[in-house]
Amino acid sequence: MTGSATPATPATPPGREARVPLLELRDLRVTFPVAGGVARAVDGLDLLVEAGETVGLVGESGCGKSVTALAILRLVGPDGHIAHGSSVRLEGRDLLALPGKEMRAVRGNHVALVFQEPLSALNPVLRIGAQIAEAVRAHESVTRATARWRAIEMLTMVGLPEAERRARQYPHQLSGGMRQRVMIAMALVCRPKLLIADEPTTALDVTIQAEILELLAELQRKLGMAVLLITHNLGLVAETTQRVAVMYGGQIVEEAATEALFARAAHPYTEGLLAAVPRLDEPRERLRVIPGQVPPATSWPAGCRFHPRCPYAWERCRTEAPPLLEAAPGHRARCWLVEEPARRTRADAPPGEKP
Amino acid sequence: MLGFLARRLALAALTVLAVVTITFALVHLAPGEPMLGNAERMRADSATIARQRARFGLDRPIATQFAFYLANLARGELGESFVRHRPVALVLGEALPNTLLLGAVALAASFLLGVAIGSVQAARRGTWVDGVLSIGSLACYSTPSFWLGLVLLLVFGQQLGWLPVAGMTDPAAPEHVGPLGRALDVLRHLLLPAATLALVNAGAIARFERGALVDALGAEFVRTARAKGLSPAAVLVKHAGRSALAPVLTLAGLSVPALLTGSVLVESVFGWPGMGRVTYEAIFARDYNVVTAAAMIAGILVALGSLLADLAVARADPRQRPDA
Amino acid sequence: AGGSDSPSAGTAGGTLVIVVPGDGDVLLPPVTTTATGALVSDRIFPRLAELTLALNTVDDAGYTPVLARRWEHLDATTLLFRLDPRARWQDGRPVTADDVVFTFEVYRDTLVNSPLRPNLEGIAAVTREDSLTVAFHFRRAYPEQLYDATYHLRVLPKHLLDSIPRGRLASSPFGRHPVGSGPFRFVRWRPNSDIVLAADSGYFLGRPRLDRLIWRITPDIATAVSMLITGEADAMEVIPQREEIERALRAPALRLVPYPSPFLAGILFNLRGPRGAGAHPVFGDRDTRRAVAMAVDRATIVSSVFGQYGEVPIGAASPMQWIAERGAGQLPYDPVRAARTLEERGWRDADGDGLRERGGVPLRFTLLVPTTSRPRQRAAVLAQAQLRTVGVDMRIQPVEFTLFERRSADGDFDALFFSRTLDPSPASLLQFWSSAGIGSNNAGGYGSPGFDSLVLAAIAAPSRAAASPLWRRALERLNDDAPAIFVYSPRNHAAMHRRFEHVTIRPDNWLATVAEWSVAAGLRLPRDRVGGDR
Amino acid sequence: MSPWRLAWRRLRVNRAAVAGGVLAGLIALATIAAPLLAPADPLAQPDPVGLQNLPPGAGHLLGTDGFSRDVLSRTLYGARVSLAVGLLAALLAVLVGGGVGFAAGLSRPAVDRLLMRGVDVALALPRVFLLLAVFALWEGVPLAAVILLIAGTGWFESSRLVRAHVRSLRDSDFVAAARALGAGRAGVARHLLPHVGATLIVCATLDIGNIILLEAGLSYLGLGVQPPTPTWGNMILEGKDLLFAAPWIALAPGLALLFTVVAFNLLGDGLRDALDPRRAR
Amino acid sequence: MTGPLLDVRELATHFTRRAGLFGTRTETVRAVNGVSFTIGRHDTLGLVGESGCGKTTLARTILRLVERTAGEVRFDGQDLFALGPAALRRMRRRMQIVFQDPYASLNPRMTIGRAVREGLEIHELARGDAADRRVVELLDEVGLGADAVTRYPHEFSGGQRQRAVVARALAVDPDFIACDEPVSALDVSVAAQVLNLLADLQARRGLSYLFVSHDLAVVRHVAPRVAVMYLGRFVEVGPAAEIYERPKHPYTQALLSAVPVPDPKTRRARIILAGDPPSPVHPPPGCPFQPRCHHPLKDATCTAVRPELRELAADHRVACHKAD
């Protein structure tokens, strides 16, 4: 889709250039009190999104992707708690320090969210037109009629046929694909600078998924917003993003320009993920697996969080937690292999099918 | 829609028939003599009683009596009250509107109150406000209505003297106060009994509303609403509240029996001229015709309550509508 | 009626709001069966003559004229009444002899089935002599002829009721919109809520001083007393519970007017065996009955239940009745003697469980108490504990009222807690306790030729002075034979707002003199100024 | 760890439920131990004139009633009947309702529809009117019959709940798996029973409170269990006459009633949260 | 022992369900609408299609967990729908199913051990200690430890549960397992583990699979033969290589083009379909795919005549008028 191969924006630290990044997460930590202790769902996450770019955030279930998305808009409450010292800056403004009212002015207005399950994310008892108009009226002092008109205009823009009639319908009267279009219309009606799409197509069929992705790309071109695309589907990331961050255990474990990442994964987790996916283009006899499973967020292992499942792990990994290390310019990985590349040999067997 | 109504009406008719049959059997098979006039002043000899029994057809076999009763019922005749010497339709017809007024006001009030309390609790869940209101609504729900009624009467009627303690109107008031004056008079008399019924019922509704709201607040669409930048109040009322409405409406419709029960007790405490009292007195006088008809009306009200609840739910929840 | 000649302000005016526990049924004296129905319709339909406050039923001197101006005994069995020519029905028609004749026929008609019909047995016929003269023909000569002719009958308008089939009288519309010839006119009746009467300014004996009488129906006693305290109501015939009386006493606007009670309650023993055959295993024996009676501490029960607002009756008479003179009395409370008697009769506690038995049969009986009566239930629970101390096992079975009545009529009980509102005339003792009453009102089956002859002699005695000692001996006879324990009579107190003046209360009909009650102009409340006659 | 143990764990940390459970337990204990705890014979009338209507004080912690009986002792003994009626009737109702609901849920559609139509009709019966009529018209209804009648008119709700629960589980994958393994109707029933058990426990606990209230209402109207046996309902009835003069007589059983109903409701709510299968994952 | 293991002919499963306000209308869902195929021994048929096209219903009907409306299913030559209850139960030993949602397919109130043991007991394959040992063996075979026997499903992750489900199915030593999206709910890394397990078991035990998935890549990985389903019918069946390399049906083509490939370097032209899949209640006339079809030659035949499966290449059959 976004065939224009703009050069991947490297994660340059702010201040080098005068330009302030659109979104900047520094040491984001989110905890949830749970029965067995405290779940550290997001645990020291750093992420940059520049204006207009598409960034992919991938990772398996439970690694903290959704919590990150919600934490940006301070929506993890009442259960979740964003730790002291975390910082979420939108164009330099610290969102975590904003009073409630100003925070509300950001939500849906500067930063909008699209969720995974459009049926449950839309209010079943309100007409879709009203749900969109409501977003307009929350941020702009316009009349009811104007808001309504804006909603219909937006519905037309996301390709909903007969928008005027559809606006009077309820979510359950639409198909899954149409509902997701409605969600997108609702998110974009205030022309946000950043759209966070949390698995926007996971609940949809591949053919519908293709439609929605096409639509998102087109709208991004038209409206020029940045997109943070959260997904566990590596294929999607490959096709739609310019930069990718891979999450594991509440942290970013690898971050790179998309092509660079798929060409040469630096982190063993990314490598494993790529090897485990059945491929349409190149069928293989046997899938490579990542042994074991993700540990619960209440008890991350010491050292590198991935080490119990890592085929290359050695002593250092068990005790010392690696920081994000620069493997190549703009390509960083949270793995000691970056420092000791020679150890990239498996004890038991040679690495599986190489990507 | 029509088919639905027809089915519900058929079910309601079945219910009413069951109620009539059960009640009829119950009162006629019970030991004891119907009072055939109030025995306060009557010491009737057996000949008199026999004459009275013949007059009301009580000397015939019960099956025959039931057949006659059903035949009369089919013609819309409910018979005559043994004690009041008046057509049952009149006796109950005069009392029913009063009970309906009391019940409807209590239902509406308990609904509003319950929803309001439940909403505050849900909005402040986990805080001391929630705790206090929780205990309060549970206590309301666990308080016998007769007890609550007496206490309200004592405090607001007698001690503070704010409201009249009994009756539905002030019969001594001048006649020329006009319709508004009369309505106000009724309203003043209505407040205490309605509050009694409403408080007990509101306790149940508040507990339910809180649960439904907390569930709704955990739903994803609420997150969507917050992500849009809506204020917490708008999220609570418009989004969570609207979707929690349907189950609470159902509960409200299903609380008709509880209100009827309450009305038996509350109407005697507050001297409200309603159906509960008439029925209660009729049961003790073995005024068969009144008891049977009253049970039938109660059955109709209960069936109507659940029907209205279903219709209200269909209004509140578009997923339940015919075009769905 | 209903002229515009309202009396000058200052004398007339006032609204009396009376709170009653139950609604009326029909506002027609011969067929009403409720206390409220009677109380209200009595204000609309006057009698030929009224008893004075003394309630002397024997002498003709104890009556004042109402619809009848005069009366005379033509002979020993004929009583002639001359009607007041001024008397008018509230629709303007005069009250005539035909109305009186019609009235008697209605009361006597089995189709009408008036509860008062049994009281008219002494009257053979009533005939019209001329338009304003009627003659009552009695079957026998006896002193209470005037009482029977006037007390039970309230004169009805023939021209309005003649066309209604007698059997349908109770359900006729007239019974809900009555037209009478009395001091008050019917205004409105809202079922279970209120009944309103207004002063009839055309009343031939003078317009009542009050404008309106309003009955408010409130079943709950506590609520009713609250209404008195808050001023929502002005009067109540009797506050039945001691605690409520005390509460009402604390309200400054209220006063309590004491009056003798027509009421008598006690434990009636069934002397007959099961299904009326033979003698009752416990109460068939006079000594055992006496022992049980002596084991019940009536004074303690009365003080516990009523405090100062009740008394132990002297016997089978209620305090209102003129035969209830001080000095007579029941068997004393003497548990020691009671125990000794029981011991003598073979009732011993052989197994040491504290309860007596004889030949393996425990000394046990069941007392029926109607669920509707709180004082009776309280008294029964107290008596139960007292009997237990002498080894008698009394079980209390509360039964619903109609069932109570039926089991009473059928003689299907060991003992029951009766209560009776007695007429002013003592003649009623005959139905309750004589052999003749067995099978109808004499539920316990007590029969004693000695008692019967004493009562018959008393009824025939020509004057109160002559009758009094005979009645007394009859009562003592009854007490000695102990067919019942007469447990209590309340000391009635009517609650009354203080602004009402000239309040006198006739115990048998507490509103009998209400036409004379008044409110001084300076004390009137807003509702007193509404005016009655519209 | 078994789901029951898990539920127990969840229950233990729910403060309201624990409070309710402890309170209900204490009340039940006090009921059983009434003869030991009660300072006096609940029926003894030491001096119905001199000692009547005594306010709470040293001799009588909760005062005396109009018969000079000790209110505390009567309240303790009164709990016996109230709780027995509540517990037994709730148990019975839930068993019958559970049985019918379970059967309906597993039956062919025709049978199911018939049963549920019957329940629909029964639910519309004006329960209190019927109970009133029975208790008023039949003299001296024995305690067992009171329990049977209350249970017999109170199982419809739980049968609906259980049936709905069974229906929803019947279509679940694990039941399909059992059928695929060759399990017959009995095998499927064995899978579902423990689930329904949880629903029933919650139903029963919440029912207890309602039934205690119902019994009190009937006793208050002078029906149900008869004096001198103390029950909370007839104690309130007796005390009601003295509400203004000696409020403690009605207050003690009234509060006992209130606390008991509150306790069982708290416990029931807690159990519902703890046993909720949605949380059992 | 000749002929295919599973032979499905013209199978149709329709559901009638109540619709409209409180279910006064009924409508028929043609979930499976005339499907024929065979599966040999030691063979796998992959089945792909959009959500709601009838894949699950087909799998369940084959096991007779859902009653068919028409058609026939022969398992090892026996007509499944002609079996009596006892024979059916015996037959169930040989056919098993693995469901999509590992959270719903285990009874939360039963230990894993009991779940696996259930099949052994029903078919009396082992009892007592022998059963215990067998359970441990089975759990071991799917890669779960012996300690799983006494543990409950909630103590396991999705992947582990899916293994337990497989162990339960293996307990009765079946010849055929219908796998209904067994890895759709699992994470990539875990899904790979389960897919490998299924492959190992097939190799070891000579199992046959019907492998349902909406993920074309997964199907390609496990199945030598693939069927594409649309609106209750097969639109294309054939060898995997054929279908993935030379898809004939426009729907298959669109489907394949839409699958994202995790390689930023490959850029393919995506076929974007118009509109949504029609509802199985009101299937369109003619070709079921016709309203969304992008085929340049689409014409009136397509909207009027429903195409039958035609064999276009060896064992490659397509239901399209225009395919060649």
Ligand SMILES: Nc1ncnc2c1ncn2[C@@H]1O[C@H](COP(=O)(O)OP(=O)(O)OP(=O)(O)O)[C@@H](O)[C@H]1O
């Ligand atoms: N409300 C909550 N209470 C407790 N723990 C939570 C809550 N929300 C999330 N978590 C925990 O936080 C961790 C991260 O969850 P999150 O939803 O962000 O994962 P995810 O990467 O989005 O996964 P998925 O792909 O399944 O959506 C998980 O371990 C989850 O259990």
Ligand SMILES: Nc1ncnc2c1ncn2[C@@H]1O[C@H](COP(=O)(O)OP(=O)(O)OP(=O)(O)O)[C@@H](O)[C@H]1O
């Ligand atoms: N028990 C049922 N009653 C009524 N309709 C049903 C039933 N089961 C399935 N359906 C309907 O049949 C159609 C096919 O459903 P099915 O579950 O077989 O599809 P599927 O291809 O497995 O979809 P998915 O990919 O979502 O699992 C759907 O429209 C569904 O709504």
Ligand SMILES: [Mg+2]
């Ligand atoms: Mg997520």
Ligand SMILES: [Mg+2]
């Ligand atoms: Mg499926």
